[in-house]
Amino acid sequence: MPLSVLKVLEVACSKIAIIAALLMALVIFVDVVGRTLFDSPLGFSYEVVSISLAIMFYSGLYHVHKTKGHITIDLMDKFYVGTFGKIVFWFVYLIECVFYTTLVITLFMQVEESYKFGDVFLFLGVMKWKVLLAVSIFALIAWVSLFVSAPKRNSGF
Template sequence: MHPHDLMKYAQWPFRILAEVALVGLVVITAVDVIGRVVFASPLGFAYELVGLLLGVSVYAGLIGMNWTRDHIRIDLIEGFLRRFPRFDRIRAGGVWLLEVVFFTIVALYVARQAVQMQRWHETFLFLPLEKWLPLAVYAGFAALAALSTALAVIPKLQARKEDLK
């Protein structure tokens, strides 16, 4: 099996998880709003579950997004930088390094928060779940996103054009 295919298949479950979380967000929000407006009886756990699913969709989605380098671009100075094409590789390397550092810091920070929350054994108001558990999952996803960013520059692992469609 080609290393690229291995990376592609390793990320498939996270893409599905992010998609399911997004659908869950829509369904739970719709049921909560309909229950609140029509029946005057909202879902008590909707706020907490929407927050958990939002975290899952963001952090699980980061893994594939970072690997394909398919992030949002802010092109305020791109026109200016085009005048210096010889610096493109340096600029790309600097941006890549910043991304790796950023996502590593995010992973470490979220893991630290999970450890701190575990000490208190605090649970959600409606969901019978300690708050540190989802944070630990998010920290794992963020670590995988940082790893995915780091691996994105290895030529044999880089996303192919058919994957970006």
């Protein structure tokens, strides 16, 4: 069985999304217990939860793009049949590609700005550009997935 780079990316991104979700849940649990029982919250919990959420979201997008698992509203699908339906379907896909391409470019621009400005997380002491770079790389991987898994439904003219 040949090993595909895309399959490796999918498995790695899925595992990272799971780990980020578990880390986020653990930090929230410990923070709530600390606040409730000891009246002492974790100072860095907000930052860790925010980072974990971003990593979970963008690493999980690879699988969502690949399987076309987006939440969709299909109430009007019955009106989009034939050539008109194909045109609408491809138009929506192209809008999605343009939007997500813009998002990825903006994330990398934010990495550059954060690097120039020297932003540091308040409690973690980590340079923000490093975390943003990791998130941007996951977004770029999800972007590749978006283009690799071009629509199959209504795809032919």
